[in-house]
Amino acid sequence: MSDILTFIVFILLAGLAIGSALAMVAQRNPLYSAISLIGVFGALAGLYLTLAAPFIAAVQIIVYAGAIMVLVVFVIMLLNVEEEVRRPVRLRYLVPTAVLLAAVLFAEAAFILFYVNDAPAPPSPLATAEPSTTGLTASIGTGLFTTYLLPFEITSILILMALVGAMTLARRTAARPQDLVVPGAQVLPLQMVEPARVGDDTPVRSDTTAEAARTLGLNEQEQTRE
């Protein structure tokens, strides 16, 4: 009985996920696409629940459907994205290639499914006397702070590094004084426009940043921190 119930829930959730995914791709308005994506995430969370993984389901809702989607919607609003205009497909020959590759992928998946089905099934977790604790919040917490402590800590370095990197790349830098902004054109090096205003570019032999900054023409205000 419960098997049939699980199956019905699975079909419902899977249908919702696939339907939302199709809607996401088909929508022309990016905002509707984003909202459809929330539907996909929600349905997936439900599927995780049926797989007895409540923690991942909660994370799915909190992180994906919550935080990330808010970000996506925010970006769409900020960029003021218009409705997509249909343009002719530029790389026409890619379409049959894509179809072919997709077919190969499907064949591959089917092959593995049927092939591996012949293999002796691993002992089902249901067969063991004790119910499995995998996927429960407690077991995930224990694993995270014992077995997987080291990857957890490396991840923290990774996130710190990602923050620093994002700041580095996104920080606005002032145009150098030797760059001249020509209205309506790109930034040109001053050297190209007015060579006379640039001093001798013979590099200094000393090894101090201060002197190099002087040679580069970075003035004092520029050197102070932003």
Add this chain to the structure above:
Amino acid sequence: MFLLQANTTALFSVGELQLLAPELILTVCACAVLVMEVVLPYKRGKLTGYFSLIAVALAGASLFAQWYANSYLLPLTGFYGMVRIDGFAIIFKAIFLIAAALSIAVSLRYLDIEGEQRGEFYALVLFATVGMMMLACGYDLIALYISLELMALTFYVLVAFTKRERRSNEAGMKYFLLGAFSSGILLYGMSLLFGVAGSTNLGDIAHKINEVLNAPPMLEGAPTPLRPMLLLGMIALAAGLFFKIAAVPFHMWAPDAYEGAPTPVTAFLSTGSKAASFALYMRIFIEALGGMRADWAPQLGLVAAITILVGNWAAVTQTNAKRLLAYSSISNAGYLLLGLVAGNTYGYVGIILYLLVYTLMNVGAFGVIIALHRRGIVGDRVDDMTGLAQKAPGMAAMMAIFMLSLGGLPLTGGFIGKYFLFGGLLQRGATEQKNWYYWLAVWAILNTVVSFYYYLRFVYAMYFREQPADNRPLALSPALNTALVVACIGVVFIGIYPQPFIHAAQALIGALAASGVVALR
């Protein structure tokens, strides 16, 4: 305190932290660099660079202490089997630290010229080094993958570090997109491996794979049922890793990324990142997939042969020095793969020695290119070398040595490395009685001859071409000079007196070769 009492199982013993002492030192110092960058004024920005050099030296000292104190206890494992400190890990970590130190030394001047003397650069280099070192000692797919991402993400940022340079931005974008894609393929391979083995620990995976391969067939003549999945995982893993080491056909990113990136980053990317990816390749393919050697060795041999061919012949037509060295780096990845194809002590010693020498000579070559770099003049064409012999005889001599060593001339370190790589191949051919090993060695040697053509173009430009009008002095700095001299002495020393390095490599890598043999049986 209450928490500790409430939980009866201790998370880990504090003593285990000493396994990761070098990494911890680097991480702490990288964070300190970030603070220094905020506190110090721009003019003092270079102090962070010197501090990073000290950090690398400290990490090196602690690595040496680790090896010296535990040389008879190796391998050490810890953190629930996530970390395995053996000779392999120690020798690779030493190579990463050398690459990091040299790259920081050559970047001090470069960043001044670019007006980008910022502490984040050095912090990112240190973080990347931490990632590489964790790659060398990780013994679990999860730890390895996260370490790989730590290294790769850092490099995406570093490649795009000079934001005002259009080429740098473009290179960063290309490298990021392709890198993320290859990372996904790698992860797919790892997941298939996990699906077969039911564990992410490399040792467990090796056991399980041997079980799967040696399982009696259920039907007469039918292959082992899990074998296709295993093969697919192996191929996906190899494809992801081929990208990281820039082997053909996954090399397209390398020329663009190398050319566009700031030159010190190119130096670090082509040495440190490549060495780390090789460490990962060896860990996974020798220790976890060692039992499948018969499956992956021919595939690897084919990729190595194509890589050597494409790398060398594409380099011939290049005029940009960084691009040329990028193709040279691709072909060198091919040579290094030969050591894995050989899969014996000779080959492994060859990989270690060649990676060490390659680090020295490649950072050295890029260092000379940095010395030519001036404001407004990028100085990275081969023609920019014209007349260097008159302008800076010492610099020209060192560049000539680096180039001849890259080609593999006897009495330079490059020759010793190639000798072991090719020798390992011949030895394997003799023991396995298979001809293709010999042909592969002959193929590699023939292509090495081609490589001399483009390496000697630098020498020709420096010594024999007419001197151009541009006679202004080079942008040198004590740190850059020291790094170049150290690299040059290292290359020549290993070339003339390689015995201590060979013995050290044999002693440290021996366990790995033995484990490969065990897996073969």
